[in-house]
Amino acid sequence: MSNNEVTGSDLGTLVLESDPVTHHRSSGLRQLLRRSAPVFAIAPFLIYSFLGLGIPAIAVTYYAFQKEHGGWTFSNIHFMLTGEQHVFLTGFENSIKLGLLSAVIPGILGVFIAYAIQTSNSNVLRRLTSTAAGVLANFGGINLTFMFIATLGSGGVLTLWLADIGIKLSNIGFNLYTFSGVLVVYMYFQLPLMVLVVTPALGGLRASWREAAENMGASSFQYWLRVGIPVLLPSILGGMLLLFGSAFAAYATAETLTLGLISLSPIQIGNYLNGNVIAGQTHVGYAIAFGMLVILSITMILYSLVRRRASKWLR
Amino acid sequence: MAPLVGEVAEAENESVPPFSTGSSKRRRRVRWWRGVVLVLAGAFFLIPIYAGIKFSLQNSASHFSFQAYEKLTSAPGFTAALTLSLKIALVTMVVSTLLMVPTAIYVHIRLPRLRRLLEVVTVLPIVIPPIVLIVGVLGVFPLWAKSSPYLLSFMYVILAMPFVYRSLDAGIGAIDLKTLTEASRSLGGNWSKTMWRVVLPNIRPALLSATVLTLALVFGEYTMAQLDLWQTIPVWIAQFQVSTDGPIQVAASMLGLVGTWVLLLFVVSIDRSQSRRNRKKLRA
Amino acid sequence: MKETTMSNLPPTASPSAGAAVSLENLVRTFGSVRALDGLSLKIEPGEFMALLGPSGCGKTTALRVLAGFEILDSGRVIVEGVDLSNVSARKRDMGMVFQSYSLFPNMNALNNVAFGLRMRKQSSSVRHKKARELLDMVGLADQAAKYPHQMSGGQQQRIALARALAVEPRVLLLDEPLSALDAMVRAELRDQIRQLQQRLAITTVFVTHDQEEVLSMADRVCVMSSGHIEQVATPAEIYARPSTAFVAQFVGISSRVPVEVSGQEVVIFGQRCPVRSGESSSVTGAADALLRPEDIAIEVSADGKGFVTRKSFLGAMTRLVVQVDDLSLRVDVRSDVGSDIELGTHVQLRIVARDVLVAPRKVMATSEVGA
Numbered sequence: 001m002s003n004n005e006v007t008g009s010d011l012g013t014l015v016l017e018s019d020p021v022t023h024h025r026s027s028g029l030r031q032l033l034r035r036s037a038p039v040f041a042i043a044p045f046l047i048y049s050f051l052g053l054g055i056p057a058i059a060v061t062y063y064a065f066q067k068e069h070g071g072w073t074f075s076n077i078h079f080m081l082t083g084e085q086h087v088f089l090t091g092f093e094n095s096i097k098l099g100l101l102s103a104v105i106p107g108i109l110g111v112f113i114a115y116a117i118q119t120s121n122s123n124v125l126r127r128l129t130s131t132a133a134g135v136l137a138n139f140g141g142i143n144l145t146f147m148f149i150a151t152l153g154s155g156g157v158l159t160l161w162l163a164d165i166g167i168k169l170s171n172i173g174f175n176l177y178t179f180s181g182v183l184v185v186y187m188y189f190q191l192p193l194m195v196l197v198v199t200p201a202l203g204g205l206r207a208s209w210r211e212a213a214e215n216m217g218a219s220s221f222q223y224w225l226r227v228g229i230p231v232l233l234p235s236i237l238g239g240m241l242l243l244f245g246s247a248f249a250a251y252a253t254a255e256t257l258t259l260g261l262i263s264l265s266p267i268q269i270g271n272y273l274n275g276n277v278i279a280g281q282t283h284v285g286y287a288i289a290f291g292m293l294v295i296l297s298i299t300m301i302l303y304s305l306v307r308r309r310a311s312k313w314l315r
Numbered sequence: 316m317a318p319l320v321g322e323v324a325e326a327e328n329e330s331v332p333p334f335s336t337g338s339s340k341r342r343r344r345v346r347w348w349r350g351v352v353l354v355l356a357g358a359f360f361l362i363p364i365y366a367g368i369k370f371s372l373q374n375s376a377s378h379f380s381f382q383a384y385e386k387l388t389s390a391p392g393f394t395a396a397l398t399l400s401l402k403i404a405l406v407t408m409v410v411s412t413l414l415m416v417p418t419a420i421y422v423h424i425r426l427p428r429l430r431r432l433l434e435v436v437t438v439l440p441i442v443i444p445p446i447v448l449i450v451g452v453l454g455v456f457p458l459w460a461k462s463s464p465y466l467l468s469f470m471y472v473i474l475a476m477p478f479v480y481r482s483l484d485a486g487i488g489a490i491d492l493k494t495l496t497e498a499s500r501s502l503g504g505n506w507s508k509t510m511w512r513v514v515l516p517n518i519r520p521a522l523l524s525a526t527v528l529t530l531a532l533v534f535g536e537y538t539m540a541q542l543d544l545w546q547t548i549p550v551w552i553a554q555f556q557v558s559t560d561g562p563i564q565v566a567a568s569m570l571g572l573v574g575t576w577v578l579l580l581f582v583v584s585i586d587r588s589q590s591r592r593n594r595k596k597l598r599a
Numbered sequence: 600m601k602e603t604t605m606s607n608l609p610p611t612a613s614p615s616a617g618a619a620v621s622l623e624n625l626v627r628t629f630g631s632v633r634a635l636d637g638l639s640l641k642i643e644p645g646e647f648m649a650l651l652g653p654s655g656c657g658k659t660t661a662l663r664v665l666a667g668f669e670i671l672d673s674g675r676v677i678v679e680g681v682d683l684s685n686v687s688a689r690k691r692d693m694g695m696v697f698q699s700y701s702l703f704p705n706m707n708a709l710n711n712v713a714f715g716l717r718m719r720k721q722s723s724s725v726r727h728k729k730a731r732e733l734l735d736m737v738g739l740a741d742q743a744a745k746y747p748h749q750m751s752g753g754q755q756q757r758i759a760l761a762r763a764l765a766v767e768p769r770v771l772l773l774d775e776p777l778s779a780l781d782a783m784v785r786a787e788l789r790d791q792i793r794q795l796q797q798r799l800a801i802t803t804v805f806v807t808h809d810q811e812e813v814l815s816m817a818d819r820v821c822v823m824s825s826g827h828i829e830q831v832a833t834p835a836e837i838y839a840r841p842s843t844a845f846v847a848q849f850v851g852i853s854s855r856v857p858v859e860v861s862g863q864e865v866v867i868f869g870q871r872c873p874v875r876s877g878e879s880s881s882v883t884g885a886a887d888a889l890l891r892p893e894d895i896a897i898e899v900s901a902d903g904k905g906f907v908t909r910k911s912f913l914g915a916m917t918r919l920v921v922q923v924d925d926l927s928l929r930v931d932v933r934s935d936v937g938s939d940i941e942l943g944t945h946v947q948l949r950i951v952a953r954d955v956l957v958a959p960r961k962v963m964a965t966s967e968v969g970a
Contacts, residue, residue, distance in 0.1 A: 052473035056451025107352040118351040142549040146568035150370030157366035208701040216715030249444030252537035313704040
């Protein structure tokens with residue numbers, strides 16, 4: 001332990017060990033300052049986080065249970081779940097459906113793609129694709145949306161090209177400006193995200209497991225069935241949970257493509273903020289937001305549980 | 316989800332165990348199947364890019380033309396939106412640096428136990444997404460805050476926390492901060508000199524990486540800006556009325572995408588060279 | 600919990616356990632490196648054959664070729680008279696223990712051990728019973744429900760051994776199974792593996808770079824370097840009568856003494872010694888004699904040419920370092936004699952070996968002592 005190590009378990013009892021001579025000579029005030037130094041240093045961050053994260057979250061939770069002119073109530077929640085021909089409930093259903101679809105489909109595809117990349121002998125390919133994945137996973141929002149409008153919109157390059165060879169997208173029932181369109185756009189950043197998450201897990205699959213399995217008579221299929229996939233499963237599930245959370249809470253693409261007309265929870269919150277408030281139900285928006293908080297919290301708890309299992313096995 | 320850029324460099328550091336060589340029959344099968352998967356994936360990602368560029372290089376009469384790009388800067392509201400975005404970005408980057416650098420350093424040197432807390436706090440923006448945040452903010456923040464565009468800066472610092480902290484933490488971890496500061500102190504340097512001359516220069520790559528990611532975030536964030544009624548670049552693009560000046564929206568978006576790519580590639584290369592340096596240090 | 604030693608072994612070995620293995624002219628090249636350079640080796644049924652050599656000598660490659668994990672450029676692998684060269688690994692009926700981390704992390708010990716039996720479609724009651732027997736055999740019956748990450752390295756390797764043996768393989772293959780373990784565990788496990796192997800009389804191929812393991816465990820040792828065989832013999836022969844300089848330096852300690860070879864004879868310390876047959880007989884002129892510590896005897900003598908510079912007590916023997924001119928020689932003496940010899944004592948040296956191994960002269964400032 002060097003001279004300037006900080007010991008102690010909570011902020012209040014942090015003691016700065018220093019040269020014993022100066023320690024004796026310090027005045028009470030100096031000691032106090034020294035003791036509280038760490039608190040001061042960390043305080044800005046904590047205060048900032050509280051203001052920027054804590055307050056909004058608390059506000060949302062608070063107002064979700066507040067009547068329009070004060071007073072506790074469950075009516076907001078109740079209205080959200082039952083009112084307006086269940087439009088808000090439908091919103092949650094759709095959001096969850098969108099989240100699940102854009103978690104499971106890219107999730108599974110992402111595993112295959114990650115595996116394809118991993119088994120490549122070419123270092124160049126692996127570097128290239130991991131960079132690409134890192135970059136593409138961060139796309140989202142407006143730019144991506146318009147790129148897809150240029151591709152699959154009614155006048156989009158791909159749409160027109162497919163029409164030329166006889167495939168009319170509208171006949172198949174695909175419309176970029178609806179639920180399925182939003183899903184396709186989400187795939188563009190969900191797939192790379194999944195590849196990024198799964199790649200380390202695939203790397204953790206030791207060759208010796210495969211060889212041991214083979215050695216004992218297992219075929220490729222049996223290996224994957226009994227060892228490979230079970231070991232990967234926590235990481236895959238973790239990745240899918242992450243994907244779910246990201247798709248569930250996304251706003252920009254859905255709002256821009258559907259002009260706020262689609263029934264999704266984030267969109268409904270947005271409508272509420274834009275003034276499309278149902279008379280007497282000014283706090284329903286908060287209720288929806290609160291509902292989203294609950295779902296996302298559950299998602300993250302599941303995620304951390306799954307991660308812990310993954311790290312135990314894939315040492 | 317910008318925080319995961321850091322995982323790119325990490326993923327590469329994992330030594331990939333060679334998959335069992337096994338029978339040549341199996342290897343051939345895998346190679347064929349792998350090719351199909353990669354080609355399909357490649358097509359899925361490259362076709363939209365091609366389409367976007369092609370679409371943007373048209374005029375209103377659908378002939379090849381640079382019109383959209385030429386008219387972009389003079390499009391109504393563009394300059395204002397660009398200026399606004401730049402101002403917000405600048406404030407965000409400065410505040411983020413001032414806030415996170417001392418915190419990350421201090422936690423690393425003095426309070427390693429608090430790292431868990433930091434990690435949790437920086438994961439919160441995933442649990443409390445922008446749409447929920449903005450609802451809460453607009454509900455309770457005072458009017459003077461809500462009427463300033465820098466409210467967005469304030470919130471963007473929060474959104475940027477996960478990857479800024481990750482980046483700084485990785486950068487600090489790489490330079491063995493403790494030893495450096497102790498060495499500097501033993502040679503007579505006081506705290507501020509140590510910080511200025513020893514610590515900051517060494518975490519410059521990490522800081523640069525974090526700042527660039529923040530810039531990309533600000534220029535891509537739509538949800539909060541739109542609902543807070545400020546016309547930043549993304550909002551401007553979305554709200555731009557289709558005009559006779561060609562596909563301005565698509566052109567702007569493609570520029571944005573390419574710009575973000577370049578920024579992110581830059582970040583990934585910094586991360587990579589930094590982790591290469593770390594590995595050399597570990598080997599030494 | 601005190602781990603029991605392996606005691607519940609079957610009283611007699613099953614006669615079919617031992618299979619004859621023949622490696623014929625194995626050639627395997629990786630890029631520009633010839634990992635296996637025409638390797639030929641015959642292993643007797645029930646024999647414990649060790650492949651010993653430095654890293655990169657091809658011993659692991661040879662093992663993996665036998666197991667079916669590496670393809671051959673040319674050559675044949677024959678087990679019990681059947682050419683297995685084109686048979687896939689999963690059909691070869693061999694059991695392999697890897698260096699580390701080969702237990703399936705998602706299964707507990709019992710299911711790990713029962714895995715091979717499951718692949719052979721045995722019912723769950725049968726395979727669990729058999730797995731328990733094997734766990735008992737390696738002394739870990741109480742760990743049946745534990746997962747790999749809950750076990751120590753030594754325990755994991757014993758489970759891996761049980762797993763390999765569960766399918767009653769024709770050949771047991773071990774790829775440096777003790778290298779990742781710490782010294783005490785290594786020594787224990789060494790004995791247990793050898794005991795088990797002898798009881799079950801399974802043909803075993805054991806790869807290692809540690810000569811101690813080899814000398815205490817193997818029936819025969821195959822010393823390899825650069826893809827070819829240096830010598831195949833019993834541990835005693837390998838040690839006492841290395842046929843090449845490489846073996847002499849790799850196994851045990853050798854001192855190098857410059858000599859002149861003339862007519863299959865050399866003169867050392869005034870004594871005429873015959874040159875060992877084999878590789879040594881082709882060496883002429885300036886050469887180095889490679890002497891083991893027990894090849895040399897000393898006599899305390901006031902006008903002896905050498906004097907003792909160091910003494911190390913090794914138990915039954917004491918190792919002395921004797922300086923003669925500019926040579927440092929290691930000599931072993933019995934400890935009751937050695938305890939009377941002080942540092943600085945002058946001694947006369949005498950060669951007591953039947954014959955002497957020589958190798959072409961290496962130019963060095965001081966004499967070289969083998970690893």
